[in-house]
Amino acid sequence: MLSALAAGPLYDSTGIVFGGQPPGPRSYYQYANWSERPSSRLIGLLDARLNGRIRAQSYNERRFDWVALDTSGLPGDWLLGLRIKEFYHDTSPPRHRAVVAVDAELLDWQAKTLLARRLFRIEQPLSDENVTAAVAGLSTATTQLIDQLVEWLESLAPGRGPAEPAD
Numbered sequence: 001m002l003s004a005l006a007a008g009p010l011y012d013s014t015g016i017v018f019g020g021q022p023p024g025p026r027s028y029y030q031y032a033n034w035s036e037r038p039s040s041r042l043i044g045l046l047d048a049r050l051n052g053r054i055r056a057q058s059y060n061e062r063r064f065d066w067v068a069l070d071t072s073g074l075p076g077d078w079l080l081g082l083r084i085k086e087f088y089h090d091t092s093p094p095r096h097r098a099v100v101a102v103d104a105e106l107l108d109w110q111a112k113t114l115l116a117r118r119l120f121r122i123e124q125p126l127s128d129e130n131v132t133a134a135v136a137g138l139s140t141a142t143t144q145l146i147d148q149l150v151e152w153l154e155s156l157a158p159g160r161g162p163a164e165p166a167d
Helices: 038-056 131-156
Strands: 002-004 015-019 026-033 078-090 097-108 113-125
Touching (some): 038 131, 078 131, 097 131, 113 131
Parallel strands (some): 002 078
Antiparallel strands (some): 078 097
16 A cells, blocks of 8 residues: 655645755745645556556566555555655755655554665756756656665565466
């Protein structure tokens, strides 16, 4: 199961954030917004990517039987919670970049124990110093982050036996 955990108030909105490295101030672009909160979109993209992989694999290749959002009502063995730590256009010199950082916590939902935790951080250089380039960079960084999340999750999943499931 996948869950979007509460992000800090700056990143838990549809505003596109820009600013320098901490402790520098950060703010929202005045006339640019996301169509949905980045945490919701990230979970949706990861759900689509994992389920797409499952459908494309044979039974023995699969690392997971299924993936669903925690709001689906389906029971699951594992729960992956993602919390956005940073999701912004870094305007610090010498070069602007998109920064995406996510804290991932994988829980055994049945035993209520932490299986693994990892911080993922991607910095994507921008082609220009404006909101259009920032959005493109954040999109690219998000794709790279999802690639790393999928690889990490699959490395933690147990392997399958050689038998196909009974019908």
